[in-house]
Amino acid sequence: MNTGSAILYALLIITPAMLLVLLNKKNSSFTLFKNMYLLSSSLVLIMTVLLFGYLLTDDFRYAYIYSNSSVETGIPYKISAFWAGSEGSFLLWLILIKISVLMFIKTYGKISDRIPFIAIILIEFSLLVLLLIKNPFMFIWDKMPDSISPGQIPQNGTGMNPLLMDPWMIMHPPVLFMGYATAVIPFGLALSALIRKNADQWIKTAFPWIIVSAVTLGTGIFMGGYWSYKVLGWGGFWGWDPVENSSLVPWIVSVILIHGIIIQKRRGAFKKTNLLFSLLYFVLIYYSTFLTKSGILSDFSVHSFGKTDIANALGIIFIFFVLSTAVIFAKGFKNINSAKISDNFLSQDNSSIYGMISFTAYAIIILIGTSLPIITSLSGNGISVTESFYNRLSIPLGIIIIFSLIITEYSIKKFRIKALLLFILPAIAITVFISVYIKFSLTDSIYYLICLFLILVTSSQLHRKAMLAKNLSHMGIAIFVFGVILSSSIQWSEKITVTKGSKSSAGNIQIKLSGYREGNASSILINFIKDNRSVSAELPYYIESKGGTLYREPYIYSCIAGDYYVIPESYNFSELSYSTGIIQEGHTHSISDYRVKFLKFIIHKMNANSMSLSALLEINGKKYSPSVSFDAAGRKDMDVKMAGTGQTVSLKSIDAKSRAVEIYISPKKNITLPPDSAVFTVSFKPLIWMVWLGTLLITAGLALSLFKEAGKHRENE
Amino acid sequence: MQNKHIPVFILALVLMIISVLSFSDDIFSPYVDFGYAKSHPEKTVQIIGSTDKKTIRESKTGFQFNITDDKNNILSVSYNGIKPLNFDHADKVVVIGKFMDNKFIAGKVLVKCPSKYTEKKK
Numbered sequence: 001m002n003t004g005s006a007i008l009y010a011l012l013i014i015t016p017a018m019l020l021v022l023l024n025k026k027n028s029s030f031t032l033f034k035n036m037y038l039l040s041s042s043l044v045l046i047m048t049v050l051l052f053g054y055l056l057t058d059d060f061r062y063a064y065i066y067s068n069s070s071v072e073t074g075i076p077y078k079i080s081a082f083w084a085g086s087e088g089s090f091l092l093w094l095i096l097i098k099i100s101v102l103m104f105i106k107t108y109g110k111i112s113d114r115i116p117f118i119a120i121i122l123i124e125f126s127l128l129v130l131l132l133i134k135n136p137f138m139f140i141w142d143k144m145p146d147s148i149s150p151g152q153i154p155q156n157g158t159g160m161n162p163l164l165m166d167p168w169m170i171m172h173p174p175v176l177f178m179g180y181a182t183a184v185i186p187f188g189l190a191l192s193a194l195i196r197k198n199a200d201q202w203i204k205t206a207f208p209w210i211i212v213s214a215v216t217l218g219t220g221i222f223m224g225g226y227w228s229y230k231v232l233g234w235g236g237f238w239g240w241d242p243v244e245n246s247s248l249v250p251w252i253v254s255v256i257l258i259h260g261i262i263i264q265k266r267r268g269a270f271k272k273t274n275l276l277f278s279l280l281y282f283v284l285i286y287y288s289t290f291l292t293k294s295g296i297l298s299d300f301s302v303h304s305f306g307k308t309d310i311a312n313a314l315g316i317i318f319i320f321f322v323l324s325t326a327v328i329f330a331k332g333f334k335n336i337n338s339a340k341i342s343d344n345f346l347s348q349d350n351s352s353i354y355g356m357i358s359f360t361a362y363a364i365i366i367l368i369g370t371s372l373p374i375i376t377s378l379s380g381n382g383i384s385v386t387e388s389f390y391n392r393l394s395i396p397l398g399i400i401i402i403f404s405l406i407i408t409e410y411s412i413k414k415f416r417i418k419a420l421l422l423f424i425l426p427a428i429a430i431t432v433f434i435s436v437y438i439k440f441s442l443t444d445s446i447y448y449l450i451c452l453f454l455i456l457v458t459s460s461q462l463h464r465k466a467m468l469a470k471n472l473s474h475m476g477i478a479i480f481v482f483g484v485i486l487s488s489s490i491q492w493s494e495k496i497t498v499t500k501g502s503k504s505s506a507g508n509i510q511i512k513l514s515g516y517r518e519g520n521a522s523s524i525l526i527n528f529i530k531d532n533r534s535v536s537a538e539l540p541y542y543i544e545s546k547g548g549t550l551y552r553e554p555y556i557y558s559c560i561a562g563d564y565y566v567i568p569e570s571y572n573f574s575e576l577s578y579s580t581g582i583i584q585e586g587h588t589h590s591i592s593d594y595r596v597k598f599l600k601f602i603i604h605k606m607n608a609n610s611m612s613l614s615a616l617l618e619i620n621g622k623k624y625s626p627s628v629s630f631d632a633a634g635r636k637d638m639d640v641k642m643a644g645t646g647q648t649v650s651l652k653s654i655d656a657k658s659r660a661v662e663i664y665i666s667p668k669k670n671i672t673l674p675p676d677s678a679v680f681t682v683s684f685k686p687l688i689w690m691v692w693l694g695t696l697l698i699t700a701g702l703a704l705s706l707f708k709e710a711g712k713h714r715e716n717e
Numbered sequence: 718m719q720n721k722h723i724p725v726f727i728l729a730l731v732l733m734i735i736s737v738l739s740f741s742d743d744i745f746s747p748y749v750d751f752g753y754a755k756s757h758p759e760k761t762v763q764i765i766g767s768t769d770k771k772t773i774r775e776s777k778t779g780f781q782f783n784i785t786d787d788k789n790n791i792l793s794v795s796y797n798g799i800k801p802l803n804f805d806h807a808d809k810v811v812v813i814g815k816f817m818d819n820k821f822i823a824g825k826v827l828v829k830c831p832s833k834y835t836e837k838k839k
Contacts, residue, residue: 354726361730372745381748386761386813387825389744392737400730550804569800570775582771679775 004137041098060154063143064136070159080170087136096181116188126317168227179217185209190278194332199271211706214254222695233554240390245370246288252363268339290314348411355404427452451482473701480694493683500675506682539568562686569679585659592665615661626651763813796823
């Protein structure tokens with residue numbers, strides 16, 4: 001056993017002990033609990049430091065380090081390898097819960113309510129159980145007993161998936177998990193409020209934490225979207241994938257909750273709803289973890305995760321949290337009396353409520369869409385929903401939500417007709433301009449009109465300090481939606497082939513292909529030419545060693561008008577296509593001007609850990625058998641010289657299923673080959689920066705409301 | 718909360734959602750086999766299959782390829798879009814779309830990557 005695992009076992013004993021201390025009703029036990037909590041937090045901190053230490057020192061005794069890092073991995077990515085796998089993610093979640101709860105204890109030193117802590121300890125215990133199954137400190141020989149003997153330490157790790165090696169991916173998981181971690185505090189406080197039948201006090205303590213959680217979770221989601229746009233190269237930022245959806249749903253719930261609490265503070269209404277949504281917020285976050293880490297949706301998602309060994313544990317823990325919170329809510333909610341809301345259709349509260357209901361409907365739709373494969377696969381074949389399920393339903397709901405935001409503005413400040421005309425006329429003018437000169441679509445026009453109107457109305461109110469947080473985030477939503485609709489509706493896309501040394505046009509730009517640069521991360525070299533200005537760019541394009549898959553990244557040229565998005569589809573190495581060929585058993589293929597016949601495979605199994613494979617070939621009547629061997633150290637190529645030519649034959653790859661091999665014969669000297677070429681898809685996404693600006697404003701508005709809350713707390717003290 | 722507008726609003730919202738769902742035919746995609754896809758050309762479905770790399774052909778607007786299932790049935794797929802990352806090295810793909818004119822017209826192609834989370838046996 002190693003230090004990390006020993007600490008984990010210690011925590012698995014201390015945590016239930018803390019629960020016992022909490023259940024003991026003596027007054028002194030709370031001080032004892034605080035001390036124990038401090039101790040357990042220090043232990044989690046030591047685990048965290050250990051894992052970082054092992055990552056930074058390339059300690060490949062640990063399977064987690066071996067699978068997620070390598071000697072060549074740069075320092076920032078060695079750090080982010082911490083959360084590249086499930087094991088580290090659970091530990092990250094745990095340490096962030098510890099930090100949040102310690103801050104919670106410190107800022108609200110006077111509280112002596114045990115119930116929130118009982119809930120938090122149970123959550124921490126569930127994470128420790130998951131860490132026991134997915135232990136980041138497992139030795140590699142325990143994890144892979146078949147291939148690694150005890151004490152044997154690999155020279156190098158397999159490295160990180162290059163898709164994750166992006167600055168945005170360093171920050172995205174910790175920020176997202178900060179949202180996950182802080183959700184435990186409102187969850188615990190809401191449970192306590194239900195059990196103590198007092199639904200008035202808890203929101204004061206919980207509100208700042210709900211906002212922190214909404215800000216961090218939202219920022220995490222937005223970062224993920226931007227990363228997807230910048231790295232994945234499919235041209236979009238949101239694919240309605242289960243992984244994305246499952247964190248979007250809790251975020252929507254947190255935003256609804258913020259509005260619900262504002263109304264509760266102002267009118268004393270919505271008490272039950274707010275309690276319910278606080279509970280749902282955490283339960284949905286746990287559901288998100290269940291969906292993404294259990295592998296249950298592996299057949300329905302582009303994210304690659306196999307069915308994992310923690311699926312059952314995750315499922316049982318999820319059902320436990322759902323049932324226990326449902327029972328506590330069902331018992332407690334009858335005792336809570338909420339105030340009634342006025343019946344004035346156009347009041348500020350009412351328009352907020354319509355917006356909240358629509359937003360809730362949206363969350364339910366996304367939740368159902370994401371869960372449908374699981375629900376339906378219980379009775380036979382799974383059914384999943386397509387992207388148009390979400391897109392079609394988003395159109396009417398989006399209009400209703402933006403409309404409710406407009407009515408909210410109007411109900412706060414009754415604008416005069418003159419002022420309204422000032423906003424509506426430019427909005428109409430721009431909408432008409434887009435519809436007439438660029439593209440007409442009825443739903444798009446409605447969106448342009450209401451979004452522009454809302455942008456103008458909110459920006460005219462930005463001088464009102466008391467309303468700044470609300471106006472900023474509502475303006476952010478309008479800008480975001482406007483950007484989404486415009487950039488997807490008016491974009492163009494074109495596929496072009498470019499030969500090395502020459503140029504091809506796509507729309508109003510040109511791409512010049514300069515060649516291919518071999519290196520640590522090989523890339524295609526291009527020149528992006530717009531308005532006689534040429535920018536040179538490198539587009540990563542190589543087979544990554546870990547998964548053996550093609551890795552490529554788009555090039556993005558941003559200007560005020562929008563983004564030019566260049567995706568390298570394929571690069572044709574003329575030397576390679578001349579000198580390489582795939583041959584099926586018994587067939588003949590022309591490679592480097594030779595007729596090559598593939599006769600059969602020859603397999604030598606040396607021992608349990610190593611084997612070699614050769615392909616028996618016939619070239620010009622002579623027999624050659626290039627081979628590859630595999631052992632613990634990896635793959636080794638054994639090329640064969642062709643007598644009297646100075647050329648070599650190598651076995652590049654083997655496809656056992658279709659019984660085919662890929663053979664390479666080095667070309668003769670002084671031979672002239674046609675130039676290389678490459679295929680690109682070039683698209684233009686107008687005003688896409690509005691999407692990013694919108695998300696920034698939404699986050700800024702939420703963050704501002706947090707400072708306002710914090711300010712109020714200071715005044716009260 | 719005794720506001721009488723709210724139940725009306727919720728009812729209207731539910732009706733709207735139901736009507737959107739019932740007027741669209743491309744929102745659900747059940748997992749089916751090749752035979753079902755061929756015999757139900759009007760339905761949006763999703764199919765999983767192994768890609769046959771030798772059959773990948775690219776054209777100006779997209780690309781075509783064949784997929785095979787466990788029983789070695791062959792289905793030719795046409796996709797008008799950007800070739801997904803890792804497509805050339807994928808073992809299996811999921812295609813979502815409809816069967817038309819002896820071809821499966823995919824609206825979306827999902828690549829099942831050799832997962833980085835599964836340990837490779839050496």
